[in-house]
Amino acid sequence: MNKNIIETDAAHLWHPYSPLLNKRNVAEVVSAKGMYLHLADGTKLLDGISSWWVNIHGHANEVLAKAVHEQILTLDHTLFAGFTHKPAVEFATRLLATIACEQQRLFYSENGSTAVEVALKLAIQYWKNKGAHKTTFVAIEGAFHGDTFGAMSVSARGLFTEAFDSLLNPVVFIPFPDGTNDDLVLSTLEEYIRGGEVAAFIYEPLIQGTAGMRIYTPEMLTKLILLCRKYNVLCIADEVMTGFGRTGKKFASHYTTVNPDMMCFSKAITGGLLPLGVTTCTREVEKPFLTDQLHRAFFHGHSYTANATICRLALESLNLFESVDCQENITRIESKHAAFLLTIVNHKNVKRIQCLGTILAIELQTENGSTHYEHEIRHFLNDFFLSRGVLLRPLGNIIYILPPYIITNQQLDEIYTVVDELLIALNSK
Numbered sequence: 001m002n003k004n005i006i007e008t009d010a011a012h013l014w015h016p017y018s019p020l021l022n023k024r025n026v027a028e029v030v031s032a033k034g035m036y037l038h039l040a041d042g043t044k045l046l047d048g049i050s051s052w053w054v055n056i057h058g059h060a061n062e063v064l065a066k067a068v069h070e071q072i073l074t075l076d077h078t079l080f081a082g083f084t085h086k087p088a089v090e091f092a093t094r095l096l097a098t099i100a101c102e103q104q105r106l107f108y109s110e111n112g113s114t115a116v117e118v119a120l121k122l123a124i125q126y127w128k129n130k131g132a133h134k135t136t137f138v139a140i141e142g143a144f145h146g147d148t149f150g151a152m153s154v155s156a157r158g159l160f161t162e163a164f165d166s167l168l169n170p171v172v173f174i175p176f177p178d179g180t181n182d183d184l185v186l187s188t189l190e191e192y193i194r195g196g197e198v199a200a201f202i203y204e205p206l207i208q209g210t211a212g213m214r215i216y217t218p219e220m221l222t223k224l225i226l227l228c229r230k231y232n233v234l235c236i237a238d239e240v241m242t243g244f245g246r247t248g249k250k251f252a253s254h255y256t257t258v259n260p261d262m263m264c265f266s267k268a269i270t271g272g273l274l275p276l277g278v279t280t281c282t283r284e285v286e287k288p289f290l291t292d293q294l295h296r297a298f299f300h301g302h303s304y305t306a307n308a309t310i311c312r313l314a315l316e317s318l319n320l321f322e323s324v325d326c327q328e329n330i331t332r333i334e335s336k337h338a339a340f341l342l343t344i345v346n347h348k349n350v351k352r353i354q355c356l357g358t359i360l361a362i363e364l365q366t367e368n369g370s371t372h373y374e375h376e377i378r379h380f381l382n383d384f385f386l387s388r389g390v391l392l393r394p395l396g397n398i399i400y401i402l403p404p405y406i407i408t409n410q411q412l413d414e415i416y417t418v419v420d421e422l423l424i425a426l427n428s429k
């Protein structure tokens with residue numbers, strides 16, 4: 001281990017969602033290849049969560065790395081105001097065709113939060129350009145849509161937003177549709193939107209990730225979207241986590257029978273090599289922007305918008321994602337998860353276990369039955385998994401497996417064995 005790196009890091013760097021005086025050491029990663037992260041102390045970690053849900057093709061994929069290298073030497077980056085290039089256009093058209101869902105126009109940014117921010121701003125300006133004043137949003141309790149101000153506003157109030165609550169935009173939250181409260185969820189939504197001030201409803205389709213991998217049904221989501229349609233409220237599907245095969249289909253929105261008006265993508269979009277965010281919309285949403293009047297243009301643009309290298313990378317990653325091999329891997333992981341679920345569903349330390357596509361989430365029983373992100377058990381879980389060479393970063397007392405699609409059956413079994421061992425170890429806690 002390089003003490004200098006760790007000490008210098010502690011003296012100068014900020015880590016996400018962590019106290020500055022962190023009693024728990026960060027680990028130094030020196031390289032990553034395929035399914036593994038290699039740490040400075042020689043430890044090899046099996047990446048069971050695709051390094052925060054991004055590396056769908058594993059680490060240091062050579063096809064992707066070569067494409068990046070070649071693109072940098074051809075056209076690395078150019079401003080996108082007044083200019084265009086093949087990587088941006090090719091990726092956009094390929095992605096729109098893959099998403100389908102009537103999505104026809106696309107805006108490039110750099111991450112999930114900015115993809116959401118762009119969607120929220122587009123929604124407000126869509127109504128403004130049409131001469132309507134609709135400036136509030138509806139979201140689902142427990143939502144997480146990112147860390148910028150707009151994205152925070154439509155995210156659940158709590159630990160993540162606490163310091164900023166008084167500055168956030170007006171947003172109302174409908175209850176999470178947990179399978180027992182459909183009527184309440186629908187009537188609450190109707191109550192909020194019938195007044196006509198709501199610009200858009202934003203949701204994580206079928207599964208709330210950060211809230212603890214909470215799953216709800218496509219039927220319920222379809223009903224929510226239809227209700228929004230009835231009251232002229234735009235629907236924004238935040239597919240930042242669910243996109244690119246995570247839920248079994250290419251996009252979670254493919255499970256519903258109605259389409260969203262806008263969609264947000266990031267994370268797996270580049271296979272994890274470089275950052276990219278994308279916001280898409282239908283022809284209807286673009287309509288009030290189809291004008292040459294400057295004051296009705298969308299005034300938003302990042303320096304790195306449509307970076308040529310990243311667009312080329314995203315195209316190559318999409319090629320890999322759409323390959324027969326990758327699609328078969330997704331189906332294989334799905335059935336492995338489903339079979340493992342059956343072996344532990346009745347374990348006394350398992351409160352609830354859920355599976356959707358390549359995501360397997362296990363809510364652990366706690367002493368007082370509570371479930372939350374800050375649950376102290378997370379430290380024990382983290383240490384337990386790391387000591388056994390597996391990277392699974394729990395959300396409080398919820399552990400989840402969300403692997404790169406290149407994971408082999410043997411590697412999946414290794415992770416399942418460690419989970420089995422954990423369930424036994426919890427008996428003596």
Ligand SMILES: Cc1ncc(COP(=O)(O)O)c(C=O)c1O
Pocket residue numbers: 111112113114116144145146147204209210238239240241266267
């Ligand atoms: C559904 C969803 N939206 C948006 C974001 C924010 O993405 P980013 O961390 O890339 O800003 C996340 C991050 O976890 C997410 O899960």
